[in-house]
Amino acid sequence: MMANERDEEAGTGTLGKAMAVLETVALAERPMRFTDVLAVSGQPRGTLHRQLSHLVQEGLLELRPDHAYVPGLRLLKLASASWARNEFRAVAAPFLEALHRQTGETVHLGVLRGREIIYLDKVESRQAVRMNSQIGNASPVYCTGVGKAALAALDAEALDAILSGLELRRFTPQTITSRAALLDELAQIRASGIAFDREEHEPGIRCVAAPVFDAGRALVAGVSVTGPAYRVGEVQLDDWAPRVRHAAGGIMAELSARLGPQR
Template sequence: MPYHGERTQMSGTGTLGKLIHVLEIVTASARPLRFTDILERSGQPRGTLHRQLMHLVEEGLLDHTDEQTYVAGLRLLTFASQAWNGNDLRSIAAPHLRRLQEQTGESVHLGVLRGTQIIYLDKIDGKHSVRMHSQIGRVSPAYCTGVGKAALSLLPEAVLNTTVSAMEFHSYTPHTIVSASELKQEVETIKKRGFGFDLEEHETGIQCIAVPIVATGRSYSAAISVTGPTYRLSRERLEGWAGIICEAAANISSDILVRTSPNHE
């Protein structure tokens, strides 16, 4: 089966990086994977992958089921839970995300850039249930998501060039950006305008408006978005919310600055 860009591209080529890559393959799958599935997706030699899986199972990071498949282990889930609970960006943004969801009635997201991917740190579903790819903890390509492109707009030019050059563009829909030059042009527009869009670029029938979060004193690049179906949200309606979304992002930035203040307890 095709495996287009849903794994993060932040793992290195060393031993640890390869182990992380295997974890990403297993945890990103919607179903438990057999050894042959992981072998196909990892590109590792059969013997090497077997040893890697054995080590990950021994450490409790993966479980090998009676059905001869691999799933996330309890130790990995514990790490994930501790990371989410201890994430200060998520806790700082939470009240502003809730307010934004109440104001728009649509789903809101918080994402942070890691390598060429965006990780969804938080999501509050809208009043109307809409099936979409985004879930807390999942990753998506930055080049075709609103929060991803908005987060990219915060990068210094040299870092942006390096990040974009490492991207593998895949056309998810007829509207997906599939070239580095087009992406850079859109990122430049976001820098000037203060917000950007995902107009059915990652998922057909889903659109959003996204705004970067200026996180003074922090090393991450993050953004928030309001997302919904195209039959309810035109580009004009999304753009009409630019003011309140920019205000929410500014308030999050302000709270981050307070949190980093030497006088903050």
């Protein structure tokens, strides 16, 4: 109960510890003050204080006049470059747009990182929600379309490494919360090449996804079309499935064509 406080990487080395502190603060729901960080970081006062000071000095955090630490702008600058120059994203973009044109709904591209899905890109259905709040967002693997698609592309060993110790938290009544049921589902996804999310993560949100992977680049990802349940029925999802699979196939083909040869 207290062992998995920072279960991803345990923050080894000076940089690792600094990043652990940064992540704690940056991902916190609300601004944290020194004592708040101290409570969860498990580090001595002096040490933590210096780490925070260094992070502030580097522009990764900002210290507001009211002593609250908030994420700094340097992160944005770095991430912007990281996004703009991401080759995988660039290769996939036209396929995402095509898929959006065909379906009219929101299209996502998500990559597996550790035990999470990170959304790399999206094409919005309209500008309703207005922003790529989603890009860079981390979501669970086991209850999102993209996540399950990505899991299905893994070999047994890699899959086990991710699932072992992963808590299958319930988000909605449909969330898969048993390991056995998840493995069944993944087998089905492997067979059909298609993953569905039937309101398993957010109530009222459905989605069809297909895996995208590339052994040479050790890349495991997924594409999906997402829509509100009132507009997108299960029949509609089935109908879109081939297009989603086709887009995924196109991305993979393009990947090996564009990036493979020169490997």
